[in-house]
Amino acid sequence: MTQEPAAKSTPFSIEQALSRFDLLIDQLEARSPGEAEPVVDTLTPDGVTAQAGAVTSAATTAGVRQSERPRSAVPLQTDAPVVLSVSGLVKRYGSTVAVDGVDLEVRGGQIFGLVGPNGAGKTTTLSMVTGLLRPDQGSVLVSGRDVWVDPAAAKRDMGILPDRLLLFDRLTGRQLLYYSGMLRGLDRDTVVARSGELIAAFDLDDAQDRLVTDYSAGMTRKIALAAAMIHSPRLLILDEPFESVDAVSVATVLDILRRYARAGGTVVLSSHSMDLIESACDSVAVIAEGRVLVSGTTESVRGDISLEDRFVSMIGELQPGEDMEWLRSFSD
Amino acid sequence: MVALFLRLRLAQFSHSLRRRPTELLGLAILLALGLVLTGYAIESFADISELALGEAATRGILSGALITLGFLLLPLLTVPDDIADPRVFGPLGLRAGIVARGLAASALISVPSVLLIVTVLAYVLAWSAHPGVALVAVLSGVLIIATTVLGARLTRSLAVIVFSARRLREMAGLLGVFALLSGLPFALSLALGMRESSLAERVAEAASAVGASPLGLAWAAPADAAAGDIDGALGKLTLALLFLAVLWLLWYALVARMLRTRGGVDPSLEVAGRGLGWFDVMPRTAAGAIAARSLSYWVRDGRYKLALAVIPVISLAVIVPFLVIGVWWQNLALVPLPVACLFIGWLLHNDLAHDSSALWMHIAANVPGWADRLGRAIPVLALGIVVIALLAPISVLLYGDWTVFPSMLGVCISAVFSGVGISSYLSARMPYAAVRPGASPFAQPQSSGSAAGQAVSFFLIVLACLPSLLLAGMELAEGGDWGLYSLLAGIGVGLLVLVLGIAAGARVFSRQAPELLAFTLRN
Numbered sequence: 001m002t003q004e005p006a007a008k009s010t011p012f013s014i015e016q017a018l019s020r021f022d023l024l025i026d027q028l029e030a031r032s033p034g035e036a037e038p039v040v041d042t043l044t045p046d047g048v049t050a051q052a053g054a055v056t057s058a059a060t061t062a063g064v065r066q067s068e069r070p071r072s073a074v075p076l077q078t079d080a081p082v083v084l085s086v087s088g089l090v091k092r093y094g095s096t097v098a099v100d101g102v103d104l105e106v107r108g109g110q111i112f113g114l115v116g117p118n119g120a121g122k123t124t125t126l127s128m129v130t131g132l133l134r135p136d137q138g139s140v141l142v143s144g145r146d147v148w149v150d151p152a153a154a155k156r157d158m159g160i161l162p163d164r165l166l167l168f169d170r171l172t173g174r175q176l177l178y179y180s181g182m183l184r185g186l187d188r189d190t191v192v193a194r195s196g197e198l199i200a201a202f203d204l205d206d207a208q209d210r211l212v213t214d215y216s217a218g219m220t221r222k223i224a225l226a227a228a229m230i231h232s233p234r235l236l237i238l239d240e241p242f243e244s245v246d247a248v249s250v251a252t253v254l255d256i257l258r259r260y261a262r263a264g265g266t267v268v269l270s271s272h273s274m275d276l277i278e279s280a281c282d283s284v285a286v287i288a289e290g291r292v293l294v295s296g297t298t299e300s301v302r303g304d305i306s307l308e309d310r311f312v313s314m315i316g317e318l319q320p321g322e323d324m325e326w327l328r329s330f331s332d
Numbered sequence: 333m334v335a336l337f338l339r340l341r342l343a344q345f346s347h348s349l350r351r352r353p354t355e356l357l358g359l360a361i362l363l364a365l366g367l368v369l370t371g372y373a374i375e376s377f378a379d380i381s382e383l384a385l386g387e388a389a390t391r392g393i394l395s396g397a398l399i400t401l402g403f404l405l406l407p408l409l410t411v412p413d414d415i416a417d418p419r420v421f422g423p424l425g426l427r428a429g430i431v432a433r434g435l436a437a438s439a440l441i442s443v444p445s446v447l448l449i450v451t452v453l454a455y456v457l458a459w460s461a462h463p464g465v466a467l468v469a470v471l472s473g474v475l476i477i478a479t480t481v482l483g484a485r486l487t488r489s490l491a492v493i494v495f496s497a498r499r500l501r502e503m504a505g506l507l508g509v510f511a512l513l514s515g516l517p518f519a520l521s522l523a524l525g526m527r528e529s530s531l532a533e534r535v536a537e538a539a540s541a542v543g544a545s546p547l548g549l550a551w552a553a554p555a556d557a558a559a560g561d562i563d564g565a566l567g568k569l570t571l572a573l574l575f576l577a578v579l580w581l582l583w584y585a586l587v588a589r590m591l592r593t594r595g596g597v598d599p600s601l602e603v604a605g606r607g608l609g610w611f612d613v614m615p616r617t618a619a620g621a622i623a624a625r626s627l628s629y630w631v632r633d634g635r636y637k638l639a640l641a642v643i644p645v646i647s648l649a650v651i652v653p654f655l656v657i658g659v660w661w662q663n664l665a666l667v668p669l670p671v672a673c674l675f676i677g678w679l680l681h682n683d684l685a686h687d688s689s690a691l692w693m694h695i696a697a698n699v700p701g702w703a704d705r706l707g708r709a710i711p712v713l714a715l716g717i718v719v720i721a722l723l724a725p726i727s728v729l730l731y732g733d734w735t736v737f738p739s740m741l742g743v744c745i746s747a748v749f750s751g752v753g754i755s756s757y758l759s760a761r762m763p764y765a766a767v768r769p770g771a772s773p774f775a776q777p778q779s780s781g782s783a784a785g786q787a788v789s790f791f792l793i794v795l796a797c798l799p800s801l802l803l804a805g806m807e808l809a810e811g812g813d814w815g816l817y818s819l820l821a822g823i824g825v826g827l828l829v830l831v832l833g834i835a836a837g838a839r840v841f842s843r844q845a846p847e848l849l850a851f852t853l854r855n
Contacts (some may be wrong), residue, residue, distance in 0.1 A: 130696060133846055133849075151698050159697075171625065171628060178621070180693060182620070191752060
């Protein structure tokens with residue numbers, strides 16, 4: 001449904017595209033009224049209770065919060081198709097196990113957050129999910145197609161923004177967008193029209209004819225994000241999309257992502273900013289030491305404290321800090 | 333006002349000594365090098381009073397012109413962070429004349445300038461030993477110093493303007509090395525030519541030509557005077573003075589311009605307009621886009637430009653030793669082009685590693701292996717074909733016998749096509765660590781690892797050229813139809829290796845793309 005040709009009507013603005021998304025949402029809602037029973041797709045390890053009933057109440061108590069932080073859409077639907085299914089993913093480097101059996105299930109039409117402390121294996125997991133890093137074990141299915149068995153079909157549905165990888169930065173921003181579009185096999189007119197809209201949406205007009213190597217870190221992030229979207233994928237996998245992006249741009253990008261999710265698109269993003277994940281994501285998975293500790297709707301994972309507190313308490317149990325007695329007995 | 337500039341310069345000078353010990357050591361080594369070069373120049377000038385007039389003139393003019401040339405080119409080599417940049421004085425609202433005079437005068441206070449003055453003093457003293465030359469020698473000495481110091485000052489500021497964009501700055505060092513490399517054969521032939529009497533004549537001719545050029549005018553004047561040609565000497569002095577005046581006008585205009593402009597704007601991007609550059613030219617497919625991207629990199633990226641710039645130097649340098657030992661130049665006219673073609677075919681052999689981790693874009697889009705390989709090959713193939721089309725007729729024309737034309741084509745086509753094929757395969761199969769994008773092309777890669785691909789690819793390309801090369805040899809030896817066979821063999825082998833290489837490279841790329849990305853990440 002996101003594959004609609006955005007280029008056909010000529011004086012085309014991102015606003016129009018977004019309003020069309022809105023229309024689509026309305027239609028979806030009209031088709032299934034009242035069925036939106038907010039039940040959670042749960043994956044509950046020990047200690048985390050995420051029963052459906054508890055979550056429903058959590059969702060209602062969180063109603064106030066929800067209004068101040070608008071999420072992508074109507075409550076999650078359990079009958080939404082599973083867009084991304086990861087099972088038993090393992091990656092070892094010598095004797096260290098970077099990712100130790102990660103299972104994830106992400107349903108369509110939502111923003112899914114991946115949080116975890118530094119070195120938890122987020123980037124490694126996402127690299128394997130996106131087909132950039134060959135896993136030692138496990139499988140990754142995108143809309144039912146295995147990334148590592150049928151990469152052509154799986155990658156067509158996926159737009160990705162890796163962390164810490166370079167772009168072809170000796171191209172101008174516009175050339176880079178064109179390049180990604182052509183690599184994806186789009187036709188020229190579509191690419192040109194879409195790049196124009198993306199450049200406008202990400203507020204890169206002034207920079208579009210400058211070399212990407214001369215961009216600031218935040219601008220580079222934005223042009224990479226635009227490049228990830230140009231083939232209108234069903235699934236966006238974004239590793240630290242908001243790193244060094246300014247607050248205004250974060251709001252803009254989040255707005256775009258929410259509308260995208262409301263139109264049926266799926267976003268999987270990782271971040272170390274709890275606030276951001278809490279306000280942006282419908283579901284989260286907490287990952288630490290290469291394993292998924294808990295996964296579910298943001299409300300169910302959070303309980304009645306903030307996501308950050310929940311996260312800290314979970315990770316804290318996992319990694320009890322040293323006493324560091326010496327730090328309190330100051331030397332003179 | 334000029335005195336103020338001089339005081340400023342002295343202050344800068346003393347500040348530049350306040351550095352960390354390691355940096356001071358580097359400076360000391362550079363200084364020692366400068367002193368040694370100066371000593372060497374003084375010693376060679378000291379003989380001037382004793383040598384025969386002609387030989388003395390040759391030596392004086394050639395080494396003198398070399399010194400002036402060095403002063404003009406060295407500022408291009410160094411990173412242009414000019415602390416005496418005229419733009420710094422912009423906010424002060426000084427008149428351009430004052431800044432131009434002040435900066436030119438303060439340029440005299442530098443280690444190279446002082447060493448130059450000492451060297452020129454030795455030159456003047458040596459010629460003054462000849463009767464009636466003293467006045468001309470002193471005048472030319474003054475002109476030499478003024479011209480050289482002002483010229484160096486001018487190129488330094490020009491370098492700042494021309495190379496203002498960061499990417500172009502890489503080009504600066506590149507040009508410098510280019511100049512050095514092309515100067516090398518000249519120095520070599522000079523050193524060898526001094527010994528052999530037959531070549532000494534040709535060197536003397538070269539010296540008189542250099543003596544009539546702006547670089548050598550002032551250096552040549554004393555020699556003319558010593559030979560009794562006072563009118564010639566005065567004429568040269570006048571022309572040298574004129575050249576100095578031209579330099580001054582240029583310097584003045586440059587300062588005036590630099591005082592007005594602030595900051596650097598890269599002009600190449602202002603004219604970019606609404607087009608997509610090479611992307612507009614290439615086919616509208618994935619392979620076409622990759623070809624356009626490669627082309628953009630060949631013209632924008634210092635690492636690629638260095639590789640391109642070295643090719644003409646190498647292919648010409650190859651024949652220098654033969655020239656020096658006296659092989660007739662027409663027989664050598666056939667050599668440079670095939671050598672250039674060999675290196676053009678070799679250009680791609682580590683292309684993938686140059687992408688660094690940006691390679692992920694190809695993997696994420698699941699670009700088919702053949703599109704990746706073919707796209708990268710297209711610009712190099714195009715370059716090779718253009719070079720062959722332009723230079724093959726010229727080479728054969730210089731050689732003077734058109735019967736070798738088919739075999740010339742055969743060898744060159746074989747080198748380019750099979751070279752691209754082999755490189756396409758090996759850049760996916762045996763990549764090795766490359767300089768990261770944006771780093772200086774002269775930087776060493778961060779991790780070394782095996783660079784076997786380098787040697788293997790070169791060896792294989794030479795191997796693939798052997799059939800047409802051998803047939804071309806038969807043609808040269810016996811004539812007849814061998815040339816035609818050489819052409820056929822070249823085209824046949826070239827196309828076969830090209831297709832096989834791209835297919836094999838595509839297979840490796842498709843299967844091992846993630847491993848290739850992991851490889852680029854390790855660097």
